[in-house]
Each structure stands twice: as C-alpha cells, then as structure tokens.
Amino acid sequence: MAKYRHHLPQLDGGLFLTDAGIETTLIFHEGQNLPHFAAFHLLKDEAGTEVLRDYFRRHARIAREHRTGFILESATWRSSPDWGELLGYSAEELDAANRQAIAMLADLRADFETPETPCVISGCIGPRGDGYDPGQVMTPEEAQDYHGRQARVFAEAGADMITAITATNVPEAVGIVRAAQAEGMPVVISFTVETDGRLPTGQPLAEAIGLVDEATGKGPAYYMINCAHPSHFAGVLGNEGWIRRLRGLRCNASRKSHAELDEAEELDSGDPVELGADYGSLLQRFPHINVLGGCCGTDHRHIQQICVACQAA
Template identity: 25%
Template structure:
C-alpha cells in the first residue's frame, strides 16, 4: 500500500525560502555546501532553527528541513564522509523538529543528485537509485514526517526519487521545476509527467522554483486532470538584471510584496483548488504570514500531532484519487 499524507479540506501551507533568509542574514551560499554550510557551526544551526520558527509563527503547516544539498554527490565534492553526512542530515531534521514541536509537519528535502537547473547533468539510473536510496533512508531515519523530492527537472530522476522515498515507508511529495510554460526544464510536458508520477505512487505533485506566470500556466494543466492532491510554491526573486538560472552568492530581494503574493496565491487556491501552497526562493515569513491571513486560520493539521496526520488510505481511496478524469 502506498503511504499517503492526509490533507485537510482547507489544504496545507508549506513554508517559504530558507536559502533566501540565510542570504538575507549574510550567510554564504556557494558550491559545494550551499545551505548545508549553516549546519556546520552552532551559529548557523541557531540561524536555521530561528528561520523554521518564524515560518511556523507565520502559519506554515509543513516546514522543510535543511537537507536540500545533503546528498552524497554534493558532499563528495566537499570531502564529506558518509558518517559526517549522516550527522548533517540528522542535525537538519532535528532542527526542524525542535522548531515546530507539534504545531507542524516536517518534510525532508530530497534534491536532484546533480544540478537542479541542468537536466543534461542528470546521472544514470544506477547512480540515481544508489544515491537517492541512501539519502531517502537517512531522511526517514532522521525522523521526518514525509519526503519532499523537490526541484526535479526530469521525469526519469523524479520517478527514481519517488521510488526511493516510498521504499522507506514515508509519504512522498514530488515537485517539478518548469520554464517556458507547462514543461519541465528537460522539455518534457508537465501533464504527462504528473500522470507518470502519480502512477509511481507520489502522494502529491507540485511545481516549485518556477516563475509566477509559468507556475500559473502549469496549474492550468494540472487542474484539468483528475490527479489530486497538487500544489505550487513559486520562485519570486527579482532576477531582472541577473542571467537566467545563474547562481548568485548574495541576497536577491523579492519581485513582489507580501500582500500581492498573498492575493495571487489565494486566487490560485480558489481558481484551481490547490491542496498545497507555499513559497520558494525570494519568499519570506512575511509573505507566508500574508498568505495565511488571506486564506484564513490554520487548518486542523496544525493542531494535532504530526504522526496523526500520516495515514495509509484504503486501497479504494487511493485508486479513486489516482484515476484520470
């Protein structure tokens, strides 16, 4: 039976950008460590926990642990041993758990093995199975409530990441990065990708790190299918003067304020019936707080223990969700 996460009728609110807030505080954001650099010192760990706490205070139902770059391939470039990487993962999930208590769920981030924005660099299937399998097992062992395989740029890697996460017994959400309309960065059509991922057992399919306009075109496609749950957490950085998809080791301000962000995403909830909403790069606790106020008070997931929100549905329930319209 595929594990699933029970999502209340009002949906769930995912947190916002962690890297954005670390950069705002002056934390370096460069290869190979990226956000994992903050896990290496007591000051950095305090900063990560404080960011999680601010997102919970803003109304997040789900907080994503700082494990985005805690994977074997990224950490090999930093000469990190598997045991050291295991400690980093447990520290990241532990910080999120300590910050949320019983007020929110903890998602463990499972990122692409290579580069989020370079589908041409996706490793071979055997390497992906080995690396994602190891990371997913560690994310589950660290105590996460679900695995969020995010910023996936190809169907092939997304499927393998979902399979690896499901093998741990945790529910898995998968989120795709798109550009130029409803297409993954690999060029694959979003509609077909969503169908494949549902068939492989994803509990929810989302779109993230995608511009507001491109996200909306993705939601048009996703809402026309009968695949649920689904959602989005867009990138709102103001990158007007920055080369497309380039890495910048500095804070990049949001291109849209909290009130406008909240209005647009609340409109998406009404128009498309989204089950999960949140923010990616550029969003802040202020953006999330505005969205929570716009959507109304917190749903039931925020007032019960995390383990009570994880359920294995009856087979009929899952089959009904998984059938195309």
C-alpha cells in the same frame, strides 16, 4: 519519532504553510556564506544551527498565529553525495548532518505544534544536479541508488515524509519515489518549471506527473510546483484529471526566467502582496491546492501575505 508518516494531515484539507526560499533568504538577508547553496552546511556549528532555528521559527509563528498547518522542510536540499563531496563531507558526516537536520525540526515541532497547527516534518531531497538544469539525466535505477541513502537516513531519523524539491526530470523523480517507497516513506515530488510551464527538459507538467504515477503506481502522495512565478504556469493548469494530483506551490518572488535570475547580482524579492494575491487567485480556481510556501527570492513576508490572501480565498 515519526508522528504523521502513516497519515499526512495535509491530505485531509485545510491550509498548510511551509517555509520560503531558505537559501536566498540566508544569503541575501542574513549575510550567510552558503557554499554551493548548501544551507545544511550551517549545521556544522551552534551559531549556524541557531540561524537555521531562527529562520524556521519566523515561518512557524505565522502558521500558529493564523491557525494553519505547517510543514517543516529540512535544510538538506544539497546534502546528497555529490554535493557533500564538493563540501568535503564524508558519507558518514553527511548522514550525521541529515539526522541533525531532522532532529532540529523535531525540537521545533515540540515548541510550535498545537491542535490547530499540526507540524509535519519533511526530509528535503534535492536534485543530483542543478535545480534549473537537468544536466546529465540518470536512469530511474541510478537515481534510486543515488538518493537511497539519504531517504534511509530520513526514515531512521523520524521524518514523517520526504519531499523532492526542484525535481527537473522524470527519471530522477521516479528514482526518488522508489527510494522513499523502499523505506516506507510518503513522498512528494515538486517539479521545477520554466516560464512556459514546462519542466527544464521541455516536458509538459501534465505528462511528467502522468509518467511518474505510471512508473510508481501513483507513488507520490501529491505533487507540487516550485521555482517559478505563478504567471509562468497558471496558463497550463486546467480542469483535466491530473490537476487533482497537484496540491502544493512554492513559487518564486520574481517573474524573471531562471537564466535571468542566474545572471542577476541583486535579489529580486518582487512584491509580497502581489504574490499573495496570485496565490489566492490560483486557490479560487483550484481549492484543493493547500500546501503553500515560497522559493527563490521569497521570505517570511511573502509567506505572511500568501497566508492572508489564501485564507480569504
């Protein structure tokens, strides 16, 4: 059963951690085979499910030890129709995997939640295409239709909210927001940005946020930035009004571009302490940003250092 759907505690302030780069962690550190980068595929058996549980436990312990909130983000970035078909899932099997992902997080919340560490369950929706490349851009109506079933399953399964991770373009983001609104779900849009701080479409971040807000009646609870190093976008963040809509960061460990990361044969984990300091510097400039996690190349070590640096900031 949803606990925070009608009032997300992260909107009241205070630090909220979330997890790191789940796919890169599972592949490079855990030795897991994730076809098409699909972490949800591990839910197919108990051994894989336990790998996911252990992953989330490592991150939740950091939040509990530091008395921050925690957002449990489901391992469902790839569990949408096109990706499910590539992996051999029927629509019904995909629904079951999405429900199972949320149920696993509900069990983890029961284990880890304290008054100082509220645990919010978020159903993760990924892009129809690649998280680095917008590919063939859908209309908002097409995007709502494509993502609507997953949003409905998350609502029925008891998720508190929906987060669109690695959104690459405005029309798809609008469609996801409308799909969540149709189910009465709070929704967050987390945009991928390139080394110039712009979306993969070339659109400025401020413009993208403004257009999604305009098309949805300020539908998202807030926005996030993901899949980029802080050095890639720090320069485009200023004191304009739109910056108040930005409340979360899930940054890459590496300073490399997406093209360079795609070609790399080894994981670039960067420097966890340095990344934490970068987050701390951003929070000193924008103290309203309070949802903090990682993306490609990050793991629980980075989350630990981000937490330490941001609590100090």
